[in-house]
Amino acid sequence: MIIKEINIRKMKMTMKSPFTTSFGTFQDKDFLLLEVKDDLGNTGWGESVAFHSPWYNEETMETNLHMLRDFLIPLVLGKKIGHPDEVSELFTALRKNNMAKSTVEGAIWDLYSKRNKMTLAKALGGERDKIEVGISIGIHENVADLIETVRGFVDEGYKRIKVKIKPGNDVGVIREIRKNFPDVPLMADANSAYTLEDVELLKELDEFNLTMIEQPLASDDIIDHAALQKYLETPICLDESIHSLEDTRKAVELGSTKIINIKIGRVGGLTEAKKIHDYCMEHQIPVWCGGMLESGIGRAHNIALTTLPNFIFPGDTAASSRYWEEDVISPEIIVVDGYITIPTAYGIGYEPKMKAIGKYTVEKMQFKAE
Ligand code: OSB
Ligand code: MG
Secondary structure, X not given: OEEEEEEEEEEEEEEEEEEEEOOEEEEEEEEEEEEEEEOOOOEEEEEEOOOOOOOOOOOOHHHHHHHHHHHHHHHHOOOEOOOOHHHHHHOOOOOOOHHHHHHHHHHHHHHHHHHOOOEHXXXXXXXXXXXXXXXXXXXXXXXXXXXXXXXXXXXXXXXXXXXXXXXXXXXXXXXXXXXXXXXXXXXXXXXXXXOHHHHHHHHHHHHHOOOOEEOOOOOOOOHHHHHHHHHOOOOEEEOOOOOOHHHHHHHHHHOOOOEEEEOOOOOOOHHHHHHHHHHXXXXXXXXXXXXXXXXXXXXXXXXHHOOOOOEOOOEOOOOHHHHOOOOOEEXXXXXXXXXXXXXXXXXXOOEEOHHHHHHHEEEEEEEEOO
């Protein structure tokens, strides 16, 4: 396929309710959508999952725009690409900026699947026709409110509850949830809010039978996590620390992690995500798919990836209605009894809804091959 045209849209959407993590609160969501067109008139879509501010990792929507416009798009525009795995090879001379790279690569994966008349799930080697879904719940200052929020999602059928924790909102909060929901699969995500000095406090969490604790220590650490895991019975799952297959190998070899949260953007795209999946499967490390509060386009990519066999735990890709009044895809993503049914339409399987996309577009940029 020859890459003929790329369009980038700066988007602004507002979430139905604020979402608080240990590093900040989200409500407005500024992000990029990228559309790629080939020589046969096919189109593919990708989403940049970088946030407005560099608080999850170092990337932002604006740094992604800079990378795309000045470096990444010139490397693919006008090029003939046989398979999406070639895209990351075109980018090897450029360091990091994984979310920016993933934006183009994801769109090309969608394009490739459509051009070859198959679903993205199938193109990736996935076989499931439905996936289990969990939910990630932000920090609530009021525990009674949090319990009611958890109850709502448990009643909706979500297969696993994840709650955000931070110093001051941790052991007490988890104890309260466990008291109310003794059997629900439960985990906690600290988004790097602790250090090794907190080992005694983190050890108290062992009592609550959590399926895992996600990224307790520094966002760039794999050394201290190995030390911490020796003290904890609760399995550690790394999120922020894992940017590649190499990071995965080192973390697994060191014993820093027993489970990996794969986020497509954080690892630079679906090709690398699949490599991490395959490595983990070989080494009996279960994985699951994290979320970045994406619009339907990004979520559709997550859903396709989750059809691979070593996605053992439910992911964070909840229903469209959990985040948005109106999502940018049709049909919207729905969760029934804790499952999402994999769409059968080619590519990502959901149609971009141009009217809604138009409504949320702040600026549009076009790049064409000569
Ligand atoms: O650490 O997984 C995370 C949201 C924003 C930033 C980081 C994270 C999250 C989530 C929510 O946990 C995932 C989602 O619902 O998309
Ligand atoms: Mg996380």
